[in-house]
Amino acid sequence: MFLARFHTAEVSPELRFAAWHEMTSKALIGTVVSTDDVDDFTAAVGVLDLGAVQISVVAYPALRAARTIRLIRRSDPGRLYVTIPLRGRLGVSHLGREADVGTGHFVVIDTSRPGVVVNRRPVEHLIVEVPRSELPRSWAMGSVMARPLPVGQGTGALMVNTARQMMRSAEAYGPADGRRLATVVIDLVVVALAGHAGEDGAVRDAGQRLLQPRILDFIEKRLPDLTLSPSVVAAAHNISVRYLQLLFREQGMTVTGWIRERRLERCRRDLRDPELAGRPVHAIGARWGFPDPTAFSRAFKQAFGVSPGDYRRGHL
Structure with a gap:
């Protein structure tokens, strides 16, 4: 488990866009990025790697990021990106769908399929990466992919709040905490998506798995x-x-x-x-x-x- 943070203010102005693109391509996924703000590019990224799961917060000006077939063939991590705007809006073109996603909603993107994400104004968003293999094979994921899904007040909000709290408290975790935290995040994602996918059985199973981390936290305190x-x-x-x-x-x-x-x-x-x-x-x-x-x-x-x-x- 490790935490990495990067802000373009750490490098000279002429190198900021290139440095940010290189950092995000390695820490997240490879994309083809274009922007009109190359000469005044201000962006930041924080990445918490829990092993099976990765949580990131990225902020950047207007740009266009494309996940191409060529990049997928070069590197396919087989992961789902659950992306939640914290500020601004994201335009997502993915799997034949167009989605406009703002705060209060999240969108699911398959890194193994081509897509484009565009923001016309500065944006900050939270990304929760989970292995596609962690979701039940029987799920009809087409019903949730590339659609604006409400965070709401229930499990979606719990997923978002837990991921943000993990980012804020990352320095307090020990090496042995990564695996347990990753399991918690995966279960929260499963519960949040199951309701939209019509998988009530998965909600019950994940809910049972979430009980033990809550018990362990209760004991620890x-x-x-x-x-x-x-x-x-x-x-x-x-x-x-x-x-x-x-x-x-x-x-x-x-x-x-x-x-x-x-x-x-x-x-x-x-x-x-x-x-x-x-x-x-x-x-x-x-x-x-x-x-x-x-x-x-x-x-x-x-x-x-x-x-x-x-x-x-x-x-x-």
Whole structure:
């Protein structure tokens, strides 16, 4: 997982358009681009690569970008672009359709098929890229491709808001977060598209898959709470404890074991933090749900093979 940002102000004026085109062709997809603003080209792009999924925010002046058969033959990533204007409008010519897409709507583009995107005024838009293979093969995608689809207040809005929040908080994610976040984004895209494609079964399946990331987030935010337990987690999500345990069992873990693992990981992080060097070891354990120093020391050593004190001395 990595985050990359680029603004044309970083290079001299005569190189800005060429640098931006090169950056976007590598980070996004290859297109033939033309603009009347070559001499005064101001644009920016931010890309969050989660592995299977990529989220981007791009802003640029009026231009025309064409995805040609020649470029597709040269490089075909087999992905869908879910594009949401945040400012301005996009004119999309794709799959024999013409779509005028503004804020409050999104449009789906197949990178394996030719198309043209035009904006006559400056625009900023969010792009969520997902592998075409992640969508059910049985779907009749023709009903959703290259059409302005309303974001609305439901799953479409959730998809957009989640993707924007991931971009804003990208620096806070660790290397291991990419895969989990990618799964969340794919499920949100599936749910958002399923309603327009008339696939109610996919909505239910994706909704079930989205439950576990919400549960994990709930646990993560409440690790210091000594009352955190399977029953508390289940009640917060309106499910039974038995069903909660089943969700975790499918991933090869238990609810209690996951809570314990995450608490110990937070303790380990604090023990190697120089700014917390003056805080007693037992206080760090108590902060993350281990009020008994002896039990904390035993659990930490069992998990990491060394006592909390020895771990701190070896990492500060």
